[in-house]
Each structure stands twice: as structure tokens, then as C-alpha cells.
Amino acid sequence: MSRLVLASASPRRRDLLVDRLGLDIDVRPADVDEAPKHGEAPAAMVQRLARRKVSAVNAEMEDLVVAADTVVIVDGDVMGKPETPHEAERMLRALSGREHSVLTGVAVRLGPKGASGVDRTKVRFRRLGPGEIQWYVDTGEPLDKAGAYAIQGIGGIFVEHIEGSETGVIGLPLGRLAVLVASVGANLMDYRAS
Numbered sequence: 001m002s003r004l005v006l007a008s009a010s011p012r013r014r015d016l017l018v019d020r021l022g023l024d025i026d027v028r029p030a031d032v033d034e035a036p037k038h039g040e041a042p043a044a045m046v047q048r049l050a051r052r053k054v055s056a057v058n059a060e061m062e063d064l065v066v067a068a069d070t071v072v073i074v075d076g077d078v079m080g081k082p083e084t085p086h087e088a089e090r091m092l093r094a095l096s097g098r099e100h101s102v103l104t105g106v107a108v109r110l111g112p113k114g115a116s117g118v119d120r121t122k123v124r125f126r127r128l129g130p131g132e133i134q135w136y137v138d139t140g141e142p143l144d145k146a147g148a149y150a151i152q153g154i155g156g157i158f159v160e161h162i163e164g165s166e167t168g169v170i171g172l173p174l175g176r177l178a179v180l181v182a183s184v185g186a187n188l189m190d191y192r193a194s
Helices: 011-020 042-056 085-095 130-139 154-158 166-170 174-183
Strands: 004-006 025-027 064-074 077-079 099-110 113-125 159-163
Touching: 004 011, 011 025, 011 166, 042 064, 042 099, 042 113, 064 085, 064 174, 077 085, 085 130, 099 166, 099 174, 113 166, 113 174, 130 154, 154 159, 166 174
Parallel strands: 004 025, 004 064
Antiparallel strands: 064 077, 064 099, 099 113, 113 159
16 A cells, blocks of 8 residues: 655654644655755755655655655745754844745655745745743754744744745645645545544
């Protein structure tokens, strides 16, 4: 029987597929170098990384493999995951009172067929005070999130406006995923848990 394989260690991507859609999945994190190439555009980077993750995972020919990669862009600068609380504070100050873009590259593979795409969502933060930033960083939530926040978590209180896919900001745009899965001849709902 075919399985849906998630090539990611992200608990947020897992939650979207399992908790929100009720799918039965097999989590197999992909081990790939996520360093950007010199001069590579952010959209090209997230799509390339999603494709590499799909290719890096061992799966049966009949398995549907799904992978994604997410970055936050502000003033043309790519914000990945902060490595320290100080870096998280710096990122949150840069996002305060401003609009930024969240790019998520998604790739799928089913046998010899593959498809990929990029989802772009605009997010506007309200102005954040230094105390709020420090409080949020102290929660620990920002430390493993692109752009140092989780829209589905505590960080959602900072969001003033969103234009696009909330699930794309979380890390896996479900609408885009469904279209890509259909393009390789499958249906996400065929993987629902029984």
C-alpha cells in the first residue's frame, strides 16, 4: 500500500497533515545541506531545497513524498531560523511594524513524477515594544522558526494582517500542496487515516 512520506522533521508540518487534514503519514526527515548558493534568489532557494529533500528520502515507488522549505524575507534579506536568543531579538525588531514575505517551497514525488512550486504570503506585524520582544524570546518559541516567530503559536499576537496562505506561513501551504499532489496523479484525501 502506498504511504504519504513527509521528508521533514518539522512538527508544524506534521501537525498540518495529521491534525488538520487527518492524514496517515510516515515522517522521514531529509538530511540535506540547506546553505544558500551565492546569488540565489530566495524563491529559487526554497524550491531547490524542497526538491532536494524529496530526492534525499528513501521511499517505495508507490509512496507519495512531500517536502517543504520556508524562509522569511524583509528588505530583500533572508531570515532563516535564529541560532541564538540575541539573533531572534534582532529579527523581531526588524519585523516590528512592517510587512514581510514568507516564501515556502513545496515539492512532491510519486514514482518517476515530480512537481514543485513556491507559495508567497505577505504578513504585517504591529509595532512591538522591547519588553514584548524580550518576553517572546524568553518563551523559547522563536528559536526554531524561520523569522523567529510562529503564527500558529504565541507569535500570532504580533500579526496585524496576512495576505495569502496561513498554512504557508506555518511551513506547508496546504492549497498549493493539494494542487501539486494532483499534478502527479494522486489525491491527498486518499491518505486519510482510517
